[in-house]
Amino acid sequence: MFPLPFSFLLHWRLAASPGEAHVYFGRPRRPYASVAYLNTEIGARIKPAGWREWDPGETHNLDAVFYAAYKSSGPGATPAARDPHSHQRTTA
Numbered sequence: 001m002f003p004l005p006f007s008f009l010l011h012w013r014l015a016a017s018p019g020e021a022h023v024y025f026g027r028p029r030r031p032y033a034s035v036a037y038l039n040t041e042i043g044a045r046i047k048p049a050g051w052r053e054w055d056p057g058e059t060h061n062l063d064a065v066f067y068a069a070y071k072s073s074g075p076g077a078t079p080a081a082r083d084p085h086s087h088q089r090t091t092a
Contacts, residue, residue, distance in 0.1 A: 007035045014076070016045035024052045031064035036089070040069065042076035051083045 014037075016023040024047050026035060051067050053059055062085040069079065070089040079088045 009035065009040065010038045012037060012040045013043075014040060014046050015043035020045060023047060025050045025067070025069075027052045027054045028059075028061035028065045028067075029054055031061045033061070034066040036068040036070060037072065038070045040072050041074040042072050044075035046076035048076070048078045048081035049083045050081075051086055 014025065023045050025037065028051075050069070051062060053062050062083065065085065066087065067083075067085065068087040068089050069077075069082070072079070082088065
């Protein structure tokens with residue numbers, strides 16, 4: 001189950017230009033954001049953590065968001081390395 005309101009990103013392809021070193025799925029600008037990437041191909045240059053605090057050490061919005069992924073694929077699909085605030089959804 002997903003909290004509402006919610007943004008679903010279905011069948012996306014996440015990639016980064018050559019030379020880009022700090023690419024994430026997203027960074028919460030405010031608390032209570034909700035986003036899920038569904039059936040998304042994740043490129044190798046996407047950071048394994050997937051999500052990053054807007055201002056690390058200053059903001060704490062990751063504590064109050066719902067970020068999820070479902071059936072990701074590609075070289076950047078590394079669920080075990082995701083930020084602990086994110087959720088890996090299953091068919092169940």
